[in-house]
Amino acid sequence: MLVLSRRVGERIVIGEDIVLTVVEVRNDTVRLGIDAPRHVAVNRAEVLQAVEEANRAAARAGDDELDALRHLRPPTT
Numbered sequence: 001m002l003v004l005s006r007r008v009g010e011r012i013v014i015g016e017d018i019v020l021t022v023v024e025v026r027n028d029t030v031r032l033g034i035d036a037p038r039h040v041a042v043n044r045a046e047v048l049q050a051v052e053e054a055n056r057a058a059a060r061a062g063d064d065e066l067d068a069l070r071h072l073r074p075p076t077t
Contacts, residue, residue: 004012012020017037024031034042 006012006022008022008025010022014020018040019035021033022030023033036042
C-alpha cells in the first residue's frame with residue numbers, strides 16, 4: 001500500500017484519468033473528491049461489502065423464501 005500525505009486542495013493522480021482531491025480535513029475525517037470517467041466504478045468499501053453479503057444471503061434462500069417470491073408475481077394466463 002502506498003501512503004501519501006496531502007493537504008487540503010492537493011491532488012493525487014491515478015493512471016491518466018482519475019484524480020483524487022483532498023477537499024476537507026476535520027478531526028479524524030477526510031473528505032475526498034474523486035474525478036473519474038463514468039465507466040470507472042467508485043464505491044465505498046463498506047457498501048460493496050454489504051451488497052456482497054446481501055447477494056450471498058439471497059443465494060442461500062430456501063424453498064420457503066422462493067415460494068413467497070413466486071406468490072408476488074401475477075399468475076400467467
